[in-house]
Amino acid sequence: MTEPTEKAWRRVDRYLTDTLVGHDAALEQAVADQNSAGLPSIEVAPVNGKLLHLLARMSGARRVLEIGTLGAYSTIWLARGIPDDGQVITIEAEPGNAAVARANLDRAGVGGKVEILLGRAAEVLPTLEGQEPFDLVFIDADKESNTIYLDWAARLGRPGTVVVVDNVGRAGRVADADTTDPQVIGTQRGLEMLGRDPRFDATAIQTLDAKGWDGVAIALVV
Ligand code: DHB
Numbered sequence: 253m254t255e256p257t258e259k260a261w262r263r264v265d266r267y268l269t270d271t272l273v274g275h276d277a278a279l280e281q282a283v284a285d286q287n288s289a290g291l292p293s294i295e296v297a298p299v300n301g302k303l304l305h306l307l308a309r310m311s312g313a314r315r316v317l318e319i320g321t322l323g324a325y326s327t328i329w330l331a332r333g334i335p336d337d338g339q340v341i342t343i344e345a346e347p348g349n350a351a352v353a354r355a356n357l358d359r360a361g362v363g364g365k366v367e368i369l370l371g372r373a374a375e376v377l378p379t380l381e382g383q384e385p386f387d388l389v390f391i392d393a394d395k396e397s398n399t400i401y402l403d404w405a406a407r408l409g410r411p412g413t414v415v416v417v418d419n420v421g422r423a424g425r426v427a428d429a430d431t432t433d434p435q436v437i438g439t440q441r442g443l444e445m446l447g448r449d450p451r452f453d454a455t456a457i458q459t460l461d462a463k464g465w466d467g468v469a470i471a472l473v474v
């Protein structure tokens with residue numbers, strides 16, 4: 253049996269990506285333009301983008317909320333998973349990121365389905381109250397605020413809403429009980445909330461993909 257060395261799991265990730273995800277010009281150009289613009293390369297891996305896309309389709313989502321747009325790589329995957337009369341609302345704190353995201357969304361042909369709301373998510377989320385509930389919420393922003401974002405996901409969702417939280421493994425550091433890293437602590441608090449808060453039923457899986465060793469939590473609003 254092959255040991256899961258970095259070389260081995262990167263090879264498997266390439267195999268899975270080539271076999272199941274394929275290569276898409278608009279998505280690959282979105283990453284290239286994001287990198288040229290100096291944004292960090294922290295978009296989800298292709299296999300993970302496809303997971304978001306499939307979760308949107310499996311849940312029949314029409315209204316999607318994304319917290320943390322970056323260059324819109326995951327936003328494109330989500331927008332392609334909802335019907336033409338659906339909408340993705342994505343929240344981004346950095347105006348420069350939002351400009352890159354807008355260009356990437358328009359080039360990918362999904363610009364009409366996506367509204368980018370500029371601002372700190374903790375301030376933008378309350379303005380969404382009273383709208384039709386979201387069917388899927390993807391949380392991928394500052395990890396320190398994950399419990400705030402999960403609370404809003406439950407409030408802006410409905411029973412049956414799918415909630416996905418990115419980066420719950422953090423190269424294994426999520427299991428460090430004595431960590432002082434605020435991002436890891438925020439991730440831990442979010443997971444503890446998913447385990448304890450009666451509004452959610454959740455699990456999480458570790459991931460080894462183009463973005464290294466991390467993980468994704470998947471929850472249902474009950
Ligand atoms: C970081 C944030 C992310 O959303 C991600 O996918 C990877 C890394 C970070 O802040 O380090």
Ligand code: MG
Pocket residue numbers: 294295296392393418419
């Ligand atoms: Mg992320």
